[in-house]
Amino acid sequence: MRVSEILQILDARIICGEHRTDYTIDVAFASDLMSDVLTLKNDHVLLITGLANMQTIRTAEMSDINCIVFARNKKASREMIALAEENDIILIECRYSMFKTCGLLYEAGVKPIF
Amino acid sequence: MEHHEFNIEGGDFTRAGYASSQVKKMLKQMGVDVAIIKRTVVAAYEAEVNVVAHAYSGAMYVDINREEVKIELRDQGPGIEDIEQAMQEGYSTASSAVREMGFGAGMGLSNMKKNADELHIESEPGKGTRVVIRMQLNATTGD
């Protein structure tokens, strides 16, 4: 699924990587615990999280994740956006809960990781 | 063999990951395979975050050439009483502050074990911990 579709489904705002809305994700993963995210081996993962701090971006950098949705109305700081920019990571802010965010994307056909 | 050193500050969750990020940049520049880069930096990052989360201060020492990289972390901190127990998935003594930072699942050491070609941990309770990660690189360029 393209980032542009994700933005529409979640009625969300892209705050980093505005020019790459044609980037495509294959699977989604939802977690607030970074070591859990660091176990993933897949490519083109969408990370859905309610954890918005520098370590969210660092974790994405280390595990080659290029797209993050911050649920629960979490906001990325300027430092987070700068680090994401440096690492080609798309950041999306969404006001829905994790439950609704995951639910809407799952219904729209986004696949989980096994 | 190139040598690099990075200081790591206990409790500094803003900067945690800086050293591992530098390692990632070096490996990329050397043209190391992306899968090997990912395994290396995930192990290094987990070790780096452990110093930030569990110790007072420490450093990462990186020795790198085309064939291999050795990443050593030494910290001053509480140390690990029972390393075997600490390695178990789900075991964590992380403070509630660390849990609110997105860590404390008790998966870091087992992630390191799964990703590193070689992992060595030694610890003196009350003093500190030493972690060594070794990876084969087979890089295409660099020295």
Added chain:
Amino acid sequence: MMTVADIVKALNLKVFSGAGGLDREVSGGYVSDLLSDVMGKADAGQVWITLQTHKNVMAIASLKDLAAVILVSGYKPAENTAEQSEEENIPILGTDKSAFEVTGELYTLIK
């Protein structure tokens, strides 16, 4: 309204403990691994989806009067957590699926 038992059946979940609470009614779902977040934002009657097995999980579930806890990715409750779930009659359920997948299924089921 759906009960915890309905969800167990529909999503094929394991029941680790607290079977006495299977008739609790479910008002919705809450997905989080941050305990303070659940403390602050979860509502009574919700099913909490998490991979946290920390001992404080049941304390929070009981304080917030949650309907049940679903542990994802094959995680199992610690012994004292299971005991507390029995006492409080708040079921701890389990699945091998990830949080995203089981959330998607629950959302589709109860929305």
